[in-house]
Amino acid sequence: KIPLKDFSSEIRANMDIQRFLKEATLLLDVEGANVECIIEQMLRSIFRADHESHHSSGSGGGGGDGGSVAGAAGAIDSRLDAKVQDAKKTLFLQANWMDYTYQRLAKTIKSISVVDSEGLITDNSWLCTMCSLNGVQKRHVAIARLSTPVNLGRSSEGVSFILLVVTPTKE
Numbered sequence: 001k002i003p004l005k006d007f008s009s010e011i012r013a014n015m016d017i018q019r020f021l022k023e024a025t026l027l028l029d030v031e032g033a034n035v036e037c038i039i040e041q042m043l044r045s046i047f048r049a050d051h052e053s054h055h056s057s058g059s060g061g062g063g064g065d066g067g068s069v070a071g072a073a074g075a076i077d078s079r080l081d082a083k084v085q086d087a088k089k090t091l092f093l094q095a096n097w098m099d100y101t102y103q104r105l106a107k108t109i110k111s112i113s114v115v116d117s118e119g120l121i122t123d124n125s126w127l128c129t130m131c132s133l134n135g136v137q138k139r140h141v142a143i144a145r146l147s148t149p150v151n152l153g154r155s156s157e158g159v160s161f162i163l164l165v166v167t168p169t170k171e
Contacts (some may be wrong), residue, residue, distance in 0.1 A: 007071065020141045025049055029147040035162075036103060038150070039091060039129070042142040043084045050140065051076065083135060087166060090131040097133045103155065105129045126161040132169045140166040 008014075025045050032038035092103040107130050111123035142164040149158040 013130045020064060020139070023141065025140065025142040026166050027142065027144040030162075031147050034150075035105065035152045036088070037165065038144060038162055039105075039147070040084060040088065042144050042162070043087050043166075044080065046142050046164070046166060047080050047083045050138075051080070055063045075169065083133075083138065086135065087131060087133055089131060107131065110155075122155060123157060124158050125149075126163065127156055127159050128163040128165065130165040130167070132167050135167045136166055138168065140164075143168075 025042070027042060027045055030038055032041065060066055075142060091106060093106045095102055095104045105127075109128040109130075111126070113121045113123070144162045144164070146160055146162070149160045151157045152159050
């Protein structure tokens with residue numbers, strides 16, 4: 001059992017939340033029929049923004065011909081694809097049920113409340129998932145507001161918000 005803790009009085013937790021919200025990647029009106037498609041959009045947005053922030057502080061040395069620029073863009077896209085696929089391998093588990101194989105999120109956080117008159121209540125309007133990756137240098141938070149509530153499986157009906165946290169393995 002984990003002892004109850006009052007997180008509103010935790011200074012470090014409040015500082016982390018403030019920083020996460022400032023640095024969060026927000027995606028509004030995201031379209032997607034399944035969780036894998038939505039998570040892939042979120043990962044691409046995180047890694048693209050991370051790449052741009054690393055290279056915008058550099059010299060940006062222009063020059064060169066169009067072919068070398070196209071080649072560099074292709075290399076960036078292939079690295080982005082590799083990072084996204086690596087993250088998806090960590091985020092999703094292959095699950096089997098009878099003869100049916102499907103993917104589900106490996107780690108999730110959801111809101112559960114206990115109400116005296118109704119018992120255990122789950123808030124299905126949001127879902128948080130997380131993973132740790134070797135190639136990531138800092139923590140990333142992405143928040144996606146879906147254009148319409150999506151059914152993401154049993155106990156995740158009507159999800160409107162998905163939060164994604166990607167951290168380095170050391171954290």
